Amino acid sequence: MIITGLAVGAVLGIVMQRGRFCVTGMLRDIFLQRSWRTFVGLLVVIAVHAVGxxxxxxxxxxxxxxxNFAPAAVILGAFIFGFGIILSGGCASGTWYRSGEGLVGSWIALATYAVSTAAMKTGVLSGFTNFMFSWETELTTLPALFGISVWWFVVPFAALTIYLVRHFLTLEAKRPKIARLGNQPAWKRPLHVYTAGALIGLIGVIAWPLSAAAGRNSGLGITTPTAHTLQYITTGDESYLNWGVMLVLGILVGSFIAARSTGEFRVRVPDSVTSVRSVIGGTMMGVGASLAGGCTVGNGMVQTSLFSFQGWIALLFIAIGVGVAAKIFLKPATAAKKKTPDTGTYSTEQSLANETVTSAEDRVLKVADNPAVSPAPLGGLKMATGLINIQPAVSEKLRELGDGYYALDSLGAVCPFPLIEAKDVMQDLQSGQHLVIDFDCTQATDAIPQWCATDGHEVTDFRETGEASWQITVKKG
Structure with missing residues (x-):
């Protein structure tokens, strides 16, 4: 029966990848963009899950x-977890499905997450875990506290979620239409976050009886199955090979299938700073989730739908951890001010053409039309082998292409940095000028167009330029 875990995980991985479903981003948007729109997607998961x-x-x-609710362990663990998912670039489920997209930084975070979780649960740090759980209360769930049926919480919560979904969909309808990739068929386009949320909630409902039939009385979960995956690999003990392990492996498989079939898979190697953050973030994720009793899935989706004290308080302190870490680490890069000669050189790894810019048609440069861009051996990564002439930039981060067009190279930048950098440099441009952004962050295919629609900028061109690489041209409003 554990094979059903693989099937459920594969479907979950496909939905998460196609929906760009990232709880880290949902919580981060509250603090950085003052937006609750995507967070409502998590409420949809909880509501569907709760009803089911x-x-x-x-x-x-x-x-x-x-x-029983253990306040010290849950509060401290949730904060550490929330802080860590900002450093690692995604929560536990997000790290699994982004690994399927080819992000080596997620592979690193996943490895350290597995090691630290195993150490906290059954390894050298298990004594600390037991100590933190030694102080517990008699509290379990809100329905148990008040002695009433869980339906008294489920129905109002579902009604509130429906109201919020209608509210934000109405706002979306009043905004300019969100730009979509112009050279892609409809089936390759991402799912709406609320659609993805409803599907994930339904998958969670189906998962519980299938998991119980395999001897595991629980639903969706990531932290313990991740530890068991490592323990099975290192010990060969088949007792660790259970429904939960098959679930997380299925997420990886499903995400890979979805990314590969839609052209969003490519091996992307992080720089040294991102790699170090992945190590630290993954470790904090494992420590935090072990103390809190779950991650953004186990606590933020499952326990919240059961209206447990652990689930809702953990979600609150995960959000606080995300907010603190976002304020510290998620800032636009600073560029040294220096004089730029009247004529210089500029090259990017993928999207800027290997030619002199001489006409308006040349401003938006295409990889597909550039014979000087040749494939490299790793993951389809391409490198521009020549140079182009440019004009002085209004910002050290930008390169002027002429006629009010400027280029921003965000290739290799992980979410949310392409958006952060775009918002930062847009302040240096005048109304009517164009920003050409090259990026390979999958989540930015939705985040950047959403920002443009919200802030009143016009997307004049949006195209796929290669495997897991895109170019968007934004006219400042």
Whole structure:
């Protein structure tokens, strides 16, 4: 029966990848963009999950058990986890599915997450974990505290979620239409975040009875299965090969299938700073999730849908950790001010053509039309082998292409830095000028167009320029 875990995980990985479903980004947007739009996507997951699990429990199909709330462990662990997911670039499930997109930084974070989780649960740090859980309360869930049916919480929460979804969809309808890739068929376009949320909630409902049938009385979960995956690999003990392990492996497989079939897979090697952050962030994720009793899936989706104290308080302090880390680390890069000669050279790894800019048609440069861009051996990475003439930049981060067009190279930058840098340099441009952004961050294919629609900028061109690489031209409003 554990093979059903692989199937559920594969479907979950496909939906998360196509929906760019990232709880880290949802929480981060609250602090950096003052937007609750994507966070409502998480509420959709919780609402669908809550209705489904309440129905299954009422029908006697599943029998959830509830841990006593351990305040010190949950609060400290959740904060550490939230801080760590900013450094690693994604939460636990996000790290698994982004690994399937070819992000080596996510591979690094996933490895250290697995090691630290195993150390906290059964290894050298298990004593600290037990100590933190030694102080616990009698509190389990809100329905148990008030002695009422869980439906008294499920129905109002679902109604609130429906209201918020309608509110934000109405706002979207009033905004300019979100730009979509112009050279892609409809089936390759990403899912709306609310659609993805509803599907993930439904997958979670289906997962619980399938997991229970395999001897695991739980639903979706990432942290313990990640530790068990490492323990099975290193010890060969088949007791670790369970439904949860198959679930997380399925997420990796499903994400890879989705990314590969839509041209969004490419091996992307991080720079040294990103690699170090991935190591630290992955370690903090494992430590934090072990103390908190779960990650953004186990706590933020499952325990919240059961209305447990652990789930909601953990989600709150994960958000606080995200907010603190975002304020510290998620800032635009600073560029040294220096004189730029009247004529210089500039090259990027993928998207700027290897020619002198002489006409308006040359301002938006295409990799596909550039014979000087040749493939490199790793993951389809391409390198521009020549140089182009440019004009002095208004910002050290920008290169002028002429006639009010400027180039920003965000290739290799992980989410949310392409958006952060674009917003930063846009302040240096005048209304009517164009910013040509080259990037290979999958999440930015949605984040940048959303920003343009919200802030009143016009997307004049948006195209795929290669495997997992895109170019968008934005006219400042």
């Amino acid at each position: 699990l309440a129905a299954l429990t009422s029908a006697g199909v599943i029998t959830p058990t509830y841990d």
